[in-house]
Amino acid sequence: MILITGANGQLGHDLQKILHAENLEFIATDYKELDITNIDAVREFVKDKNIDLIINCAAYNNVDKAEEEVEMCYKLNAYAPRDLALVAKEIGAEYITYSTDFVFDGSKKTPYTEEDKVSPLSVYSKAKAEGEKLVLEAYDKSFVIRTSWVFGIANNNFNSATRFVMKSYDMLKVA
Ligand SMILES: NC(=O)c1ccc[n+]([C@@H]2O[C@H](COP(=O)([O-])OP(=O)(O)OC[C@H]3O[C@@H](n4cnc5c(N)ncnc54)[C@H](OP(=O)(O)O)[C@@H]3O)[C@@H](O)[C@H]2O)c1
Numbered sequence: 001m002i003l004i005t006g007a008n009g010q011l012g013h014d015l016q017k018i019l020h021a022e023n024l025e026f027i028a029t030d031y032k033e034l035d036i037t038n039i040d041a042v043r044e045f046v047k048d049k050n051i052d053l054i055i056n057c058a059a060y061n062n063v064d065k066a067e068e069e070v071e072m073c074y075k076l077n078a079y080a081p082r083d084l085a086l087v088a089k090e091i092g093a094e095y096i097t098y099s100t101d102f103v104f105d106g107s108k109k110t111p112y113t114e115e116d117k118v119s120p121l122s123v124y125s126k127a128k129a130e131g132e133k134l135v136l137e138a139y140d141k142s143f144v145i146r147t148s149w150v151f152g153i154a155n156n157n158f159n160s161a162t163r164f165v166m167k168s169y170d171m172l173k174v175a
Contacts, residue, residue, distance in 0.1 A: 097145070
């Protein structure tokens with residue numbers, strides 16, 4: 001059984017479609033069903049469900065607001081991913097969580113590799129980098145996937161963001 005957290009987000013939404021198409025059994029949760037910042041609730045939730053893989057799609061993704069909401073950002077992007085790793089370890093499940101290319105400062109002139117040292121600049125990217133470290137220290141059956149963009153139709157997505165930018169651009173042109 002696969003447990004998805006943050007299932008209503010872009011990644012979680014599309015992941016459900018793929019797992020469904022592959023006839024794989026999964027439980028989809030978002031914060032209403034399972035708040036990943038509450039480790040006791042997570043422990044209780046996974047009990048007797050034979051979970052063998054946890055895929056964490058939940059995150060704090062408001063890069064700009066994170067500069068003010070530092071605590072919330074670290075809670076969701078660093079400590080909760082670590083706690084999910086600990087729970088996965090306790091139940092013997094494998095664990096996948098997502099990070100970002102923002103863990104690098106972008107100054108390298110050739111493509112980044114897994115071995116490159118992180119150099120995060122913002123609160124969001126520092127929290128993500130801390131999350132990666134904590135997760136990998138907590139459980140050796142953890143996989144951290146660094147991605148630069150997620151393209152999907154759910155939640156705040158690339159399309160709605162660019163449409164907003166285009167609209168603002170049009171308004172500027174008119175003005
Ligand atoms: N979007 C991108 O382009 C991008 C780029 C680089 C990396 N990533 C990473 O890729 C992963 C997936 O991103 P995404 O774009 O699919 O994210 P997303 O659309 O923002 O989805 C995250 C989901 O997690 C939920 N959530 C928030 N707090 C929670 C909590 N305490 N417990 C459980 N669920 C909670 C959110 O609910 P609410 O929406 O109601 O808050 C939302 O449904 C994340 O780790 C993200 O950092 C994304």
